[in-house]
Amino acid sequence: MGNEREKFSQRLANAMQQAGYEARPKVLFHLFNSHYRGRSVTFQTVSRWLRAGAIPAQDKLQVIADLLGVEPHALRFGSPSRSRVAETRSPWPSGVGSRERQVIDTFLKLSPKKRDLVGDLVRALSDNS
Template identity: 50%
Template sequence: MTEKTEFAQRLRDAMLAAGYPDRPAVLEREFNSRYWGRSVTFQAVSRWLRGQAIPSQDKLQVLADWLRIEPQALRFGERAALAVREQRNRWEDPLFYPEREAVEAFLALPSAQRKVVRDVIMAFAKTAEPTDSAK
């Protein structure tokens, strides 16, 4: 299966799981009633359902919100969504609060200072030996 056909299957499955028939007319109506941008055509949503196209990220987000599925799961599958959840959980672990605080402080710096800090971090990363705890 191709990436597009796998997406189409996930979209059809999500529509059915949400209680909607997996028909283009339904998808067109429900999507356009939620999307703030230019309406999509019947032909466009038909291509999504047939595995001929994948919607842009903004449209994918609207689909995911409507169908109550994580955007990563809809676009890339459950394994990708699980990987994102694991990273998010790791980031939210209290052991990582000092790192989160440092990243937030880094992001608040002016761009010239962020470049210096980035260069220092990259220099350390190149010279550091990988350890089991870094994995």
């Protein structure tokens, strides 16, 4: 069972890096809990996922896979599921790190009125006139 957990933690870390996130427990802790609709998980739980101490339950695995743009089956077992057809996601542009993605995730949670306000601010700051 230990070898299975090690392989999972390696796949999880690789998926995080490919999605533009640092493969650190703190990053996954905040990302996961900001999207999971169930009871939040502890930092120690997320740390065990990344350090080969545990494998998340299926509901949590599904959320992680969706956040990282990978197939849950491939994340859990290491081979893509052949029965599921999924839309491919374009990778984030190079240079977009975990901090920028967290800012974007936070922005997307804002009300439309607040999004407009932030958009106006960004346009004002980027105006070179």
